[in-house]
Amino acid sequence: MKQFNGKTILDKIAIGKIYFYRKQNVIRRYRAKDAARELERYEKAKAEALETCERMEEKAKKEADDSVGEIFAAQAMICMDEEFSGLVSDYINKAGMTAEAAVNLAGNVYAERFESMEDAYIKDRAADIKDAAGYLIEYLTRADANAGPAEPAIVVAMDLTPAETVRMERENLLGFVTRNGSFHSHTAILARSMGTPALLGVNVNPAWHGKTAILDGEKGILILDPEESLLEEYQKKLLLQEKEAEESEKEESGFGDGKSIRLCANIGDVCDLDKVKRSNVAGIGLFRSEFLFLSRKKMPGEEEQFRIYKQVLEAMGERNVTIRTLDIGSDKKADYFHLEKEENPALGYRAVRLCLRRKDVFKTQLRALYRASAYGNLSILFPMITTMGEVEEIKALCKQVREELRAEGTELKQVPLGIMIETPAAALISDLLADEVDFFSIGTNDLMQYTLAADRENARLDALFDPSHPAIVRLLNMIVNNGHAKGCKVCICGELGADVSRTEELMRMGIDEISVSLPALPGVRRAVKRALNSENVTSL
Numbered sequence: 001m002k003q004f005n006g007k008t009i010l011d012k013i014a015i016g017k018i019y020f021y022r023k024q025n026v027i028r029r030y031r032a033k034d035a036a037r038e039l040e041r042y043e044k045a046k047a048e049a050l051e052t053c054e055r056m057e058e059k060a061k062k063e064a065d066d067s068v069g070e071i072f073a074a075q076a077m078i079c080m081d082e083e084f085s086g087l088v089s090d091y092i093n094k095a096g097m098t099a100e101a102a103v104n105l106a107g108n109v110y111a112e113r114f115e116s117m118e119d120a121y122i123k124d125r126a127a128d129i130k131d132a133a134g135y136l137i138e139y140l141t142r143a144d145a146n147a148g149p150a151e152p153a154i155v156v157a158m159d160l161t162p163a164e165t166v167r168m169e170r171e172n173l174l175g176f177v178t179r180n181g182s183f184h185s186h187t188a189i190l191a192r193s194m195g196t197p198a199l200l201g202v203n204v205n206p207a208w209h210g211k212t213a214i215l216d217g218e219k220g221i222l223i224l225d226p227e228e229s230l231l232e233e234y235q236k237k238l239l240l241q242e243k244e245a246e247e248s249e250k251e252e253s254g255f256g257d258g259k260s261i262r263l264c265a266n267i268g269d270v271c272d273l274d275k276v277k278r279s280n281v282a283g284i285g286l287f288r289s290e291f292l293f294l295s296r297k298k299m300p301g302e303e304e305q306f307r308i309y310k311q312v313l314e315a316m317g318e319r320n321v322t323i324r325t326l327d328i329g330s331d332k333k334a335d336y337f338h339l340e341k342e343e344n345p346a347l348g349y350r351a352v353r354l355c356l357r358r359k360d361v362f363k364t365q366l367r368a369l370y371r372a373s374a375y376g377n378l379s380i381l382f383p384m385i386t387t388m389g390e391v392e393e394i395k396a397l398c399k400q401v402r403e404e405l406r407a408e409g410t411e412l413k414q415v416p417l418g419i420m421i422e423t424p425a426a427a428l429i430s431d432l433l434a435d436e437v438d439f440f441s442i443g444t445n446d447l448m449q450y451t452l453a454a455d456r457e458n459a460r461l462d463a464l465f466d467p468s469h470p471a472i473v474r475l476l477n478m479i480v481n482n483g484h485a486k487g488c489k490v491c492i493c494g495e496l497g498a499d500v501s502r503t504e505e506l507m508r509m510g511i512d513e514i515s516v517s518l519p520a521l522p523g524v525r526r527a528v529k530r531a532l533n534s535e536n537v538t539s540l
């Protein structure tokens with residue numbers, strides 16, 4: 001039995017076998033019996049890698065110059081090279097290799113051959129061969145690596161991106177343990193919103209794969225190969241935890257009566273809908289639509305999005321549903337967007353910055369949202385606003401979409417439009433922004449990251465995320481006052497809303513709505529009730 005400490009994300013327990021999650025591009029299978037299937041996989045990967053090279057070539061020619069474009073053209077030629085393909089086929093057919101192992105070996109053989117040449121130009125082509133083989137291997141290994149465990153397990157990894165996390169089957173995720181990752185990262189938020197216990201900063205080891213473990217989120221420890229008596233003790237605790245969760249679901253909300261504060265839920269997937277409905281919340285305060293995009297290999301089209309939004313709205317009936325438009329970029333990346341690597345992704349091409357450039361993507365989502373509006377009580381929320389111009393452009397686009405849909409004979413409802421206040425710029429011009437929109441939703445995760453100049457992905461900076469920092473308190477007060485002065489409803493949907501030590505203060509500030517992940521609801525509900533009974537907030 002061994003014990004490891006980590007930074008806890010949720011005070012829950014998980015017991016199960018460890019599944020060590022390996023990244024894409026890791027070759028896990030070397031031998032295959034079905035050569036025909038491996039050849040088929042290779043042909044498919046070749047087509048995809050070729051498409052990548054061609055796209056990169058076009059982009060490089062447009063954005064850099066022809067010489068950069070030629071690098072990708074050379075890589076495309078390698079992908080299609082008959083001799084290279086012949087070598088790969090031989091390794092598959094004669095040596096019984098998997099497609100990825102065969103490409104890897106052929107790539108090395110080819111690269112070595114080029115490296116041994118006299119001509120400096122040809123020598124340099126070895127790097128292109130390795131790149132081209134890398135693309136092929138990436139396509140060949142992605143599906144395997146992204147699937148996660150096939151049965152319930154505690155997933156252990158060096159790190160997990162939000163996309164990798166949402167692609168795993170929810171019922172198979174008992175808990176997460178990672179080496180990297182910070183408390184405010186999207187992966188940590190995902191774990192909390194899924195109610196999945198998680199530990200960060202643990203010195204993980206691939207050799208743990210298959211071992212039995214206890215993840216104790218209350219104590220922040222992982223126990224490997226626990227003794228029988230300890231396992232029994234924890235199994236009892238786990239039963240108790242499940243019983244308590246069932247009971248807190250039944251608790252009455254007791255608010256939503258205008259007297260105090262509306263309590264809503266943050267979700268990112270339709271599979272949470274049943275729980276939301278049972279939890280007596282006033283509505284969905286934040287539906288992170290980007291998780292729908294991250295969990296798919298292809299961008300969901302208008303019809304698919306429409307069906308999902310309609311399902312959410314119908315399920316919630318009269319209750320309000322705030323759907324946030326795509327907040328992709330930074331740490332939330334989907335391969336099919338082909339986003340470039342950025343030096344400072346959190347300050348980069350993200351959310352509405354991307355959507356306003358990719359109008360095809362943005363309009364598709366807006367059309368699906370407006371079409372779904374007829375089926376419930378929808379509000380649309382726009383993330384990462386920094387300028388008035390962005391809001392004007394967004395509103396013009398919404399108007400255009402509404403007019404187009406009306407002209408097509410589609411039934412539409414009035415849809416309140418809101419913006420995330422999650423950059424200091426938006427907070428500082430919130431008096432002006434309040435003239436333009438119906439509501440604000442304060443994204444404290446990003447607002448704190450940008451105000452405190454502390455990368456939310458950097459675990460070493462977690463301590464800087466202090467919600468009582470006067471800069472944060474001042475900004476929150478400013479946003480609420482500026483919003484209310486113009487009749488704008490002010491909600492909070494960042495993780496600070498789940499910090500029960502701040503609930504009373506948020507209520508005193510006059511926040512209209514707190515929206516938190518489902519597991520955080522019972523605690524916040526109790527804190528609101530306590531605050532309502534306390535003398536400090538009776539004068540609300």
Ligand code: PEP
Binds near residue numbers: 327442445446495
């Ligand atoms: C926030 O920034 O507080 C927020 C709610 O958005 P996200 O965490 O998805 O960036």
Ligand code: MG
Binds near residue numbers: 383422443445446
């Ligand atoms: Mg945010």
